[in-house]
Amino acid sequence: MMKKIAMVCLGCMLAMGAFAQSKADRQAILDVLEKQRGAWNKGDVEAYMQGYWKNDSLLFVGKSGPTYGWQQTLDNYKRGYPDKSAMGFLTFGIKKVDFLAKDRAFVLGSWNLKREKDEPKGYFTLLLRKINGQWKVVVDHSS
Template identity: 45%
Template sequence: MRLLFVGFFVALFSITSHAKTELKEAEKREILSLLHKQAEAWNEGNLEKFMETYLNSEKLVFIGGNGPTYGWQATLDRYKKNYPNKAAIGKLEFKILNISKIDTRTVFLIGRFELTREIGNLAGHFTLVIQKIDGKWLIVSDHSSAEG
């Protein structure tokens, strides 16, 4: 009887802990909206607005082909240097490949970006760590790699 009782609580704990890390449809919509806002801002050529989707903190990390960049301002400066005008910015589209919840306030997302530009197209993959901070989903880590 004691074994049955312990087994019941182990099963109950497993079910409730899994339920807490399952991505709810509303959360998924909020996160997809965040990426839509990002693409929209990028396509307007508004890098400051694009950066509103990132945690405005020195804890933000962006990892690209030249290694990590730490901090919100340094990440914005990196974008401005690498995409100085509309010809370099082009038109951005995202394709979401996988999205999963790590814990109650953290999501891991894998996607593909496609940048259509006058100066030559650019595409690749990215991984994002997105956290809910003060009721708002924000990107805290971005690792983007271009193809070729």
């Protein structure tokens, strides 16, 4: 009986440890998104892009179709949002953060831009990877 209780407690401790790691990683992911939102609202596209994987394999899918690469994605943002008024005020509504593996996560959320003349909104799905200890967006599908 004592051996069985010890095994159950060890299992509980392992489960709690895994949960704590996921909880910390979940917060780290939310922090990445919050830093992006803050940078966007300051009109700083370059700082916003720091949440993305700086790699030619970064994939962004928007209304114009897929774009590969960090630099191309940055260039597209600069063309589409040439100044602070075009960027507006961004808010996110995070609906779900699911861990697919210890170093991969899926995020579902909504976005809303308040601008002087309009208020576009939509949804996004993100795939994030933990690269060199930091969570980075590797795939972004926004609509």
